[in-house]
Amino acid sequence: MIQVTLKDGSKKEYRKGITIKEVAQDISAGLARVVLAGEVDGKVMDLSAELHQDCTLHLLTFDDEGGKHALRHTASHVLAQAVKHLYPNAKLAIGPAIDTGFYYDFDVEKPFSVEDLEKIEAEMQKIVKEDIKLERFTLSRDEAIKFMEERNEPYKVELINDLPEGETISFYKQGDFTDLCAGPHAESTGKVKAFKLLSVAGAYWRGSEKNKMLQRIYGTAFTKKSDLDDYLFRLEEARKRDHRKLGRELDLFDIYEEGPGFPFFMPKGMVLRNILESYWRDEHKKRNYQEIRTPIILNEELWHRSGHWDHYKDNMYFTKIDEQNFAIKPMNCPGGMLVFKRKLHSYRDLPQRICELGLVHRHELSGTLHGLMRVRCFTQDDAHIFMTPEQITDEVLGVISLIDDFYKVFGFKYHVELSTKPESYMGSDEDWEIATNALKKALDSIKMEYKINEGDGAFYGPKIDFHLEDSIGRTWQCGTIQLDFQMPERFDLSYIGADGEKHRPVMIHRVVFGSIERFIAILTEHFAGAFPVWLSPIQVKILPLVDKHHEYAAKVQKELEAKGIRVEIDLRNEKIGYKIREAQLEKIPYMLVIGDKEMDNNMVAVRSRKEGDLGAMSLNDFMNKIDQEIKGKVI
């Protein structure tokens, strides 16, 4: 007999060799119906796996990450099987489960069309209906290679060849379809009750543009039809709050064909932008930053000195002035270096926190452009902190707390990643290790959780990245803190220490918003265009009922404007319902309806975008209410 410890801590005795499925059946028939996989001592396994020794067992359903992945992985096999039925010559590449569903990459002669997807989906329905059992088996490396060679699957052969020595090579068979796969999987294809193929896209074999472009089919799967419907509904919602659409509708910003990747900001977008910038300036002043502005075009020689020429040239734009070569800055740091170098610094002056809202230009591949999220020119809310090595931890912590303060104001969730030395880098391995450890130490000292991102650092140093989560659950890298020993060296920066000798400062590069443009995009999607009052380009719209109320309405407008509130007035000859509808679609936080009653009593009838009709109140009461909301940055 063996002892199995369950999730709730209870222990049960079973015969040796019992399967996970049998354990689930023993607990309850209901559980046995929904269970998809089991986690045995931390390892996710198939339901058919046998237990041979004492262990802890978590039964995984679709609500567990492991269960969800097993189901969706099975869905990807169903997809592959369907494709093989319809296109026997298609070569199989990889087909994993991903957070939002699954995909499978195929090498086919003719790309899939939307109609093909429908056909494939129908074939998948058949396979699901047949409820075919998935059977796991293992082969030796030679047998496995032979197996896939016989089936003419070159990608699979390549995968098997690259599997590490000693790795079990497992396969899953469902009817006439067998795939190389580590598993685990749902028991049978019938478990994939609700699925949908969503899109088809090109994808490089093994993610490298040097390799062949394959056809990737994306889909998603759930155990219940209603969950699938919810998901599709959410996708639709996400489309509605797309910042590119809202930006145009709300007159915030736009991108024209004349300037691919170079956004235009409209007057209302500028209001939003200026609010963000002035908030940024206020917060930086409080924390003893000094603001500078450096030129957009600087001599090419500077970029050789900074190392950008060697590590970043492909992303830069160049120009010529009077026969001399100049570069358009892709980063602000070299300019910041020149500023620091201008004077002699004492250790007493450090740390020096120098900030800059700097417009940078980067040549991004045309296919990567995406609204304001991914552009070719953007404003970094940059800062460079010059300090002694002893000050590193405190300064890093200072920036972490600054970033945390900022994100909280907007109600964002975020997570942190630490990126280490990339392939193309400057400086000694020793410096990199010291810098990386310094960042780790800072994070550990405040017990901040973080993920390590190997090889993703900047070419001059490791970094801590802050990833915001947007309305669709996509994450965007915004804030970053980069520690740099290289630039000070390259630019021969120094300060005079207490000993009267010259020393080399260390520097931090950091941004909070990351890119103002991207941040505005994220904010737009986050709030679905309905910005909190303090950020709204127009905070109040005054809606007089008929002509005779215009004069009083204008007076109300003046009083609000005198308080610094951003007001519009709708004097058009339209019915009140129509004016309200438009103001609501413009997502204006407060509408003031003005008729006889209000005019006679110096009042306003307040309608909130969120809560609807709030009834009449004195103009003063309204001004106090909105003032509090603005000052408190209520979201």
Add this chain to the structure above:
RNA sequence: GCCGCUGUGGCUCAGAGGUAGAGCAGCUCACUCGUAAUGAGCAGGCCGUGGGUUCGAUUCCCACCAGCGGCUCCA
């Protein structure tokens, strides 16, 4: 940059080998109205750009440009 799809008035979208429509928005007029669309009329388009096929192309073909979905890359 690569793969696929798309490109028609400010916006959303019809349409067909014989040189274009609808709704919304805009303008004009009437209505003076109490919490999400009053009615009528008017105006607005080199059908992304450049080639080709054709008697004739916005429609078919090719190239380019831009957008969209991905890949890669990244703030």
